[in-house]
Amino acid sequence: MSEARVNTVLKIGGSVITDKSGELAAKTNEINRIAEEIKKANTQGLVVVHGGGSFGHPYAQRYGLKEGLKQESQKLGFSETHHVMTVLNGLVMDAFVWHAVQAISITPSSCLITENGRISDFADAPLKRYVNMGFMPVLYGDAVLDTKLGFTILSGDQLLSYLASNLHAERMIVGVDVDGVCESDPKIDDDARLLKNLTLQDLKKLQVRLGKPTSSDVTGGMLGKIAELVPAVEKGIEVTIINAMKPNYVYRALKGDPVEGTVIRKE
Amino acid sequence: MSEARVNTVLKIGGSVITDKSGELAAKTNEINRIAEEIKKANTQGLVVVHGGGSFGHPYAQRYGLKEGLKQESQKLGFSETHHVMTVLNGLVMDAFVWHAVQAISITPSSCLITENGRISDFADAPLKRYVNMGFMPVLYGDAVLDTKLGFTILSGDQLLSYLASNLHAERMIVGVDVDGVCESDPKIDDDARLLKNLTLQDLKKLQVRLGKPTSSDVTGGMLGKIAELVPAVEKGIEVTIINAMKPNYVYRALKGDPVEGTVIRKE
Numbered sequence: 237m238s239e240a241r242v243n244t245v246l247k248i249g250g251s252v253i254t255d256k257s258g259e260l261a262a263k264t265n266e267i268n269r270i271a272e273e274i275k276k277a278n279t280q281g282l283v284v285v286h287g288g289g290s291f292g293h294p295y296a297q298r299y300g301l302k303e304g305l306k307q308e309s310q311k312l313g314f315s316e317t318h319h320v321m322t323v324l325n326g327l328v329m330d331a332f333v334w335h336a337v338q339a340i341s342i343t344p345s346s347c348l349i350t351e352n353g354r355i356s357d358f359a360d361a362p363l364k365r366y367v368n369m370g371f372m373p374v375l376y377g378d379a380v381l382d383t384k385l386g387f388t389i390l391s392g393d394q395l396l397s398y399l400a401s402n403l404h405a406e407r408m409i410v411g412v413d414v415d416g417v418c419e420s421d422p423k424i425d426d427d428a429r430l431l432k433n434l435t436l437q438d439l440k441k442l443q444v445r446l447g448k449p450t451s452s453d454v455t456g457g458m459l460g461k462i463a464e465l466v467p468a469v470e471k472g473i474e475v476t477i478i479n480a481m482k483p484n485y486v487y488r489a490l491k492g493d494p495v496e497g498t499v500i501r502k503e
Numbered sequence: 504m505s506e507a508r509v510n511t512v513l514k515i516g517g518s519v520i521t522d523k524s525g526e527l528a529a530k531t532n533e534i535n536r537i538a539e540e541i542k543k544a545n546t547q548g549l550v551v552v553h554g555g556g557s558f559g560h561p562y563a564q565r566y567g568l569k570e571g572l573k574q575e576s577q578k579l580g581f582s583e584t585h586h587v588m589t590v591l592n593g594l595v596m597d598a599f600v601w602h603a604v605q606a607i608s609i610t611p612s613s614c615l616i617t618e619n620g621r622i623s624d625f626a627d628a629p630l631k632r633y634v635n636m637g638f639m640p641v642l643y644g645d646a647v648l649d650t651k652l653g654f655t656i657l658s659g660d661q662l663l664s665y666l667a668s669n670l671h672a673e674r675m676i677v678g679v680d681v682d683g684v685c686e687s688d689p690k691i692d693d694d695a696r697l698l699k700n701l702t703l704q705d706l707k708k709l710q711v712r713l714g715k716p717t718s719s720d721v722t723g724g725m726l727g728k729i730a731e732l733v734p735a736v737e738k739g740i741e742v743t744i745i746n747a748m749k750p751n752y753v754y755r756a757l758k759g760d761p762v763e764g765t766v767i768r769k770e
Contacts, residue, residue, distance in 0.1 A: 311637065314605075314638075315599070316600055318607055319600050322608065329586050329589065330586070332582070337582070338578045338579055339582055340612070341586075342610070343610035346610045346613040347614040347626055349628060349629060357628060359626030359628070361624060361626070362614065362615070362616060366648070369572075369653065371581075371582070381629055381632050381636075386636065
């Protein structure tokens, strides 16, 4: 079979589709709006990844899943954490089906294994075939098995970067709840200046200046997000970070129309 | 890694956990009772498969998915059919999590592909690892990709037989909404005599005498069920067919206690 023709990998942050100050709190209005924008954009070769927000993160933290299997009692926590992620994914898929998008969910923990937290074995034959057939695969951050740790948490950001690299995507779009990468933390500093264009070298300088994430996020928030994206950007896949809370930003980014945000390129 | 120590593959029929005269009609009381019985039995090395009932079947039929991809409009039907199966599976997993069972759902369409309707490529590394770690994988009949047909419907019965054979299970248990295999159709004939012990040779003789399924079932009802089980029984894996609507039958079958039903052995 020919190579999957993936054009774009779009990540929708957990902070966009859930209320991270709550627990199991989905923002179904935002989910619905974003599904509508994706339908309207009608992007060919699109793969979507979403985060865990107030579904995955509080559970993963409570049971210490990211650090791996240390005691038997964590196993129930693993079951629960994966289950709540399927609930959030179900709400996302409901919206896609409602908007007649040819979307198909792919369960990360069913088809991939990590080694020390990094994807090491991804049985991606179904995923590639879905893309070739014109379906839009939807994946998400998940509790997954790990050859060294027993199990761990796979972030949606690692998935995004892995998929973009391995499916030879042309671009990544990352929808978050801030305007992009700023000189300071925009959740603390109202005057935080948005950085519209960054190279990998600019990024390195920035990483020390960016603050810690502002709420519960086992995957490291913006710092972790940027670190995860670097390997894909190094391969020449540019990333546009946009505020997915703002109506039509996802749509415009998908269409390639001008949209406020941060573009990160190799050089 | 050592071979997965699978002892039992348990199938719960779609007619047990859904109302097949309706559509998207889950019998959550039955789902809850069966989850409780599985928790109480505490069977090591257990894999569970459930059917689609009034979730998967009406959708699969409406879009003609079993026969494969013939027109573009079926693709949305494929998305919908898989989605409603994840909804049913979500209700089943809710019950397991509620009863503190270390269950983990495995999405068939995410990790396997069929060829002309038969499983040809199953990336089962996560599944085997889950079993080795003491988790209980839960799979289900699903809309899946097919190398020849584009896509098709994979029955829970084929999955049951495949898993039992390939994971070298000791036994299969099939929970349905009748008492077992009868000389005539028990849904029509009240005096239908239950056949308690059958060999494969007995089965062959019976197959011509068994009637058609009594309601919508794209996977062929009891006839299809029995035909699917034969390859596993030929390998020496016995199957017990029980009425899972009757309280404690699933529990007793799992414990190996005497329970009314039909046992099918190689000879």
